[in-house]
Amino acid sequence: MLEHTVAEWGGREDLWIFGYGSLIWRPEFEYVERRPARVHGWHRALKMWSRINRGTPERPGLVFGLLTGGCCRGMVFRIPREDGEPTLARLWKREMVTGVYDPRWLTAHTPQGPVRSLAFTLSRRSPSHTGELSEEEYRAIFAFASGIYGTTLDYAHRTLEELRRHDIRDRNLERLLRRIQAEQHKP
Template structure:
């Protein structure tokens, strides 16, 4: 079964490219699978923090980590708090092509709201593109119980594997960058009981 996008992803890509300063290299903020599987060429990677947003395992995945009948979960970046991750610098000559390929991966169903945000790095702030999630999106899970998380971790599998593998890989990627996500670690302890 092919899922139809919530909206046309092409105008969102065109808007992101218009809002980028094409005279500069492009920065992309990773907070989930982009940390451990960026799947694009980059010239530099830095640890980064974005204020006003946080990583949350509250986005339904009906393709990559689940199916329409049995959705899995992936991370979204929700408003509020702060999010530690990494930024990738893509040379400006390759930026448009890289972003177009990234769009094919991240915006298949056009769920995310791409936003240019200030990412604070040890070398100073950069303006980076981040894939955020609205709480009004039909892909936002709302609050899930421990039992719901456990069932999803036990049963959800999609095109790229299970929700459990995705979360484990993200946690390991965060640790490799010395990022501690206490909420995620607590959630994994709860559902492993």
């Protein structure tokens, strides 16, 4: 899949990566430019099982996936053409360890104009897609799920903080965290 993505990119121009979750606050690659961006036809959703990074096989956590429908505000990162292949290889080791994402080239609309960017999307047919979760299920995941990078709750809070820092609203995430927090503070 990496070779296919590199071939689709072509290596003739700079590489753009669309970040909508932890890539915004922990890209782990060098970039020469970062811009606010919006992709249409996709939305950020805390609906992907994480059995390593934010949970375990016995107690899976959650991470964000980019699902079809709606639109998503995030950031695009420009990587110089000559650094594109090594950056993709490093990104693959981080994002594609279990091969759960479907890498896609999406048009990201930025204040300076549209750019073709690589995004890591999630199919609703994937075994890692959670489907609909109840508030009780989210509460249990937030209370107990933890993996090599920490808890699902910390991940969700950190993502929300970073989105706000970049003036990006995610009403679904805000509402979910507000409800969970209110439940935790009930006598």
